[in-house]
Amino acid sequence: MNPDLFFQYMLAGITYGFLYAIVAIGFNIIYNTTGIINFAQGEFVMLGGMFAITLNNILPLPLAIAAAVVITMLIGALLEILFIRWLDNPSVLRMIIITIGLSILIRELALHFWGETVFSLPYFTGNELSTVSILGAKVSPQVLWVIGVSIIMVTALSLFFKFTFTGQQMRACAANRLAARLCGINAKNMVTFSFMLSAGIGAVAGSVISPITYTQYDIGPGLAIKGFTVAILGGLGNSVAAVIAGLLLGLIESFSIIVIPLAFQEAVSISILLIILFVRPHGLFGRSDTASLKEF
């Protein structure tokens, strides 16, 4: 393989890797405050992209994306308030089925709004042909946008959880819900907030990635299962590890084309998920003794 091709595969892997990492972080945020895996996480990415594309017809690109993110966040909050907030200590099985039902519902609504057409946002800078030269290799500027926005988002999130009062409250809920409530934290609001936050970052990722991967009503489930693979790979709840795991999965997937046909690409990443679940369910960076204390 020549170095140029190698570099291109690597870039594709990194681009997708960041996308998976963002989805995984979305899983983590909700998981940390509620102990729920939100199976509709991939749909937030789809909604973000779709709203941005639709709004871009009447608004300039930055405003369209901002509005799309806000709308998706509101949808996230609405879903939580309508379907989850008032449930009294629901079982895991019940939550799995409800979030699966929600993902189907969102997908079907999207199908009726936008149809089966494949959409995409315009490139943020330049067009599909323009390239930036890095170390002698040609890179699409959109790839740099994806990488840049993802890094900013991950950094902002860790700062948010560490230094803001709301972030600390959310972390308190994650550590011990009862104790947090005894300290006067409104745990229910924190759950709503975590849904908004993870819908928001999903929507940002959906917009940034749209020019490269395109957006269609049914991209959600595929993203969700890969995002989940990454979340498990990094250890559920650990967002920094999710980025590393995301890049790892993205690279494995993009280089797997060399040996395995493209049609089997999804089967490859799911096989990785199965192997990880069987061998190291606490993730590459997690510890088995701490994982055994968590409730799945």
Add this chain to the structure above:
Amino acid sequence: MRQYFPLCIFLALVVLIQLVTQITETAFYLTQLTMSAYYSLLIIGLCTIMGYAGQISLGHAGFFAIGGYLSAGLTTHNLQPFADTGITSLLDKAGLLVSSKDLYGDTLLTVHPWIACIVAISTAVIIALVLGGPVLKLKGHYLAMATLGFGIIIFRIAMATPYFGEADGLSGVPSFTLLPGITVSGDFGARIINYYIAWGTVLIGMLLLINLVNSRMGRALSALHGSEEAAQAMGVNTARAKLLTFVLSAAYAALAGVLLTHYNGSIGPGEAGVMKSVRYVAIVAIGGMAHLWGALIIGTLLNFMSMRGLFGSYDDAVFGIILILIMLFAPQGLLRLHIWKHIQKIKPKKHGTA
């Protein structure tokens, strides 16, 4: 004996429905009823692993597809070009192959449907055994995702393998003669016999499962559902009980796949899709999880309505909405709504005051 009483009612109902369609000349309903029967066979199997053993499986369409696709592949692909190679001639001599003429008079050499059926179901059982070991150690979200992942892998394999017809699926699957005179086929004239084959299979399936649920094994399963640790402490081999139920439900799914594929004469990748698995889970949930009759009734009803096209293009959406509503308001299933309990509570009170 009491537990077999519903089976008798069920049998009577099956015969009654057939007679009614005969009298009212609406025999065309039998086609969808037959297909619903095969889906119901999968659903009662899933009900045992989900409701009784408490293990969610989002990959049962995968087992259905393994059954259907293997059976279809083996009975449609022509082995004539390989007739002289060692394995094929050996199989031929053992009488495991059938030769027939196609439309153009060429000789077709294919695997006998019975052999294909046995191969398909054994493959599903072996995969369930291999997969079930590690998968059933997982709980909650991990189990859901792992089974979902398995389903997607099967779907992708069906979509990407030329042997299984890729996106087109396989068609031209021959009929399957179970016994002389009893043939699973989609022929117009064989509608009534096929209706009885399908529901007869469901009846036998139900009988087996009812016995299982009421046996020592069934009690072990419900103990396991309540609390795995407690069941273990009482001496239940939980891993073995879970695996056995999983394998059994996979075999039911594969059998349903084999029979429905021979009945339809074709199978497509849609049968392996995630939405199918979700639909089966939805039906079991609506029926009330640990409720074989509920799963059977709801499964037949919803599949029948769906195949009659009552939900139009909102087919998947309908199942999604039902799934959410049931889980929000009646997680114990529609047939076990608390309203029924309240009604029952009110009744004796009235008698008491009167």
